[in-house]
Amino acid sequence: MEIDNGVVAMVDILSEDFDPTAVVAEPLPPVVTGDSNGDLIGKVAEDLKGRKREIVLGRNVHTTCLEVTEPDANDEFTGDKDAYMAGVLARYRKTLIERTKHHLGYPYNLDFDYGALSQLQHFSINNLGDPFIESNYGVHSRQFEVGVLDWFARLWEIEKNEYWGYITNCGTEGNLHGVLVGREVLPDGILYASRDTHYSIFKAARMYRMECVKVDTLMSGEIDCANFRAKLLANKDKPAIINVNIGTTVKGAVDDLDLVIKTLEECGFNHDRFYIHCDGALFGLMMPFVKLAPKVSFKKPIGSVSVSGHKFVGCPMPCGVQITRLEHINVLSNNVEYLASRDATIMGSRNGHAPIFLWYTLNRKGYKGFQKEVQKCLRNAHYLKDRLRDAGISAMLNELSSTVVFERPQDEEFVRRWQLACQGNIAHVVVMPSVNIDKLDDFLNELVEKRSTWYKDEKVQPPCIAADVGTQNCLCGKHK
Numbered sequence: 001m002e003i004d005n006g007v008v009a010m011v012d013i014l015s016e017d018f019d020p021t022a023v024v025a026e027p028l029p030p031v032v033t034g035d036s037n038g039d040l041i042g043k044v045a046e047d048l049k050g051r052k053r054e055i056v057l058g059r060n061v062h063t064t065c066l067e068v069t070e071p072d073a074n075d076e077f078t079g080d081k082d083a084y085m086a087g088v089l090a091r092y093r094k095t096l097i098e099r100t101k102h103h104l105g106y107p108y109n110l111d112f113d114y115g116a117l118s119q120l121q122h123f124s125i126n127n128l129g130d131p132f133i134e135s136n137y138g139v140h141s142r143q144f145e146v147g148v149l150d151w152f153a154r155l156w157e158i159e160k161n162e163y164w165g166y167i168t169n170c171g172t173e174g175n176l177h178g179v180l181v182g183r184e185v186l187p188d189g190i191l192y193a194s195r196d197t198h199y200s201i202f203k204a205a206r207m208y209r210m211e212c213v214k215v216d217t218l219m220s221g222e223i224d225c226a227n228f229r230a231k232l233l234a235n236k237d238k239p240a241i242i243n244v245n246i247g248t249t250v251k252g253a254v255d256d257l258d259l260v261i262k263t264l265e266e267c268g269f270n271h272d273r274f275y276i277h278c279d280g281a282l283f284g285l286m287m288p289f290v291k292l293a294p295k296v297s298f299k300k301p302i303g304s305v306s307v308s309g310h311k312f313v314g315c316p317m318p319c320g321v322q323i324t325r326l327e328h329i330n331v332l333s334n335n336v337e338y339l340a341s342r343d344a345t346i347m348g349s350r351n352g353h354a355p356i357f358l359w360y361t362l363n364r365k366g367y368k369g370f371q372k373e374v375q376k377c378l379r380n381a382h383y384l385k386d387r388l389r390d391a392g393i394s395a396m397l398n399e400l401s402s403t404v405v406f407e408r409p410q411d412e413e414f415v416r417r418w419q420l421a422c423q424g425n426i427a428h429v430v431v432m433p434s435v436n437i438d439k440l441d442d443f444l445n446e447l448v449e450k451r452s453t454w455y456k457d458e459k460v461q462p463p464c465i466a467a468d469v470g471t472q473n474c475l476c477g478k479h480k
């Protein structure tokens with residue numbers, strides 16, 4: 001419906017050339033340009049030679065958003081609005097199928113089938129309050145939630161009567177909760193986190209107004225415990241709250257939990273003067289199934305562990321699992337009369353569907369199923385790393401990781417097409433259960449073909465990433 005000079009005119013909702021199955025091409029984000037003073041708009045990062053690299057942001061979604069329009073008076077009879085929305089959704093589904101084919105840079109397992117759970121989509125399932133205390137709201141899934149928590153409690157070796165936890169809305173919420181428990185247990189504690197730590201930990205420090213000390217990392221991305229020791233000794237008068245990474249975001253590095261604990265003890269920190277939160281967003285579920293991998297266990301003096309549910313497990317909505325010691329949770333909890341429950345979570349309302357999806361997958365796969373998927377991911381990650389290096393492309397793979405780090409592609413269109421995560425001169429592919437050899441071959445063949453055009457002129461050379469991955473992994477002109 002259009003209004004022109006007060007006259008209402010009917011227009012067709014669907015244009016004649018509308019194709020509900022067409023794939024919507026995603027335009028590149030605009031190149032970052034300078035303002036009137038020549039200064040860069042947005043943030044910049046420096047490359048190895050000190051030159052500024054623009055951080056390219058994605059396009060403003062307002063340019064492609066789907067407007068919400070009011071139904072016309074006769075839509076109920078003609079069905080035009082329903083037909084329009086069906087067409088939009090069909091086209092969107094086609095886009096999702098296409099983008100899933102080129103999904104490599106983010107740690108999400110896209111290989112799942114939850115058709116059996118479609119019968120539950122008509123219910124508003126909300127797990128507000130404490131998972132272990134039934135509230136007055138009866139449309140919940142606590143029985144599934146606690147079953148999932150018990151499974152992870154067995155995985156991380158803590159008895160049912162000794163832990164507390166809940167299904168979070170995302171991995172960041174698990175980190176926010178873990179740091180918050182640490183702060184409440186040790187109110188004057190200093191938060192320590194390596195420089196390769198996920199940004200949510202530093203967000204937590206800002207939110208809670210905590211003193212935060214960044215610790216240096218090794219070339220692998222693992223925390224540098226020599227630097228950690230020095231910073232602990234400089235603050236011996238205050239307790240320590242430590243974030244330990246079970247797989248860093250960019251390099252997939254696993255911090256040595258045992259060495260972190262040993263460093264704390266050698267610096268004179270008794271177990272009641274430190275709190276360790278383990279951020280296992282991706283690898284927290286993979287490590288238990290990797291031979292000789294360091295064990296994350298509550299038999300060690302740790303305070304909490306979090307893991308994402310939409311990453312290795314594979315879930316259609318963001319979610320996560322957070323587990324801490326029951327003795328700690330009382331410092332956070334408050335009874336809420338109108339819920340007839342207790343509040344100890346970050347969020348109030350929580351997605352009651354997520355625990356059911358997790359419960360369904362855990363039952364289908366079990367420990368043995370996850371072990372097979374972990375082995376497959378590690379094999380395929382080594383395959384990708386070897387193929388990259390055979391093609392003369394700098395690449396690194398940490399021993400316990402399925403995250404392959406390599407030189408950043410020169411073309412942002414290629415980066416966007418394959419949905420790669422980049423930082424400075426490096427990019428990475430996270431090999432998930434949904435990433436098979438065929439997909440990796442398609443990526444590799446296209447990358448090799450593109451590089452032949454990017455670097456056909458000798459004046460333009462692949463970036464040196466020795467500072468990121470070590471000289472032994474860099475195949476630039478200087479280190480080849």
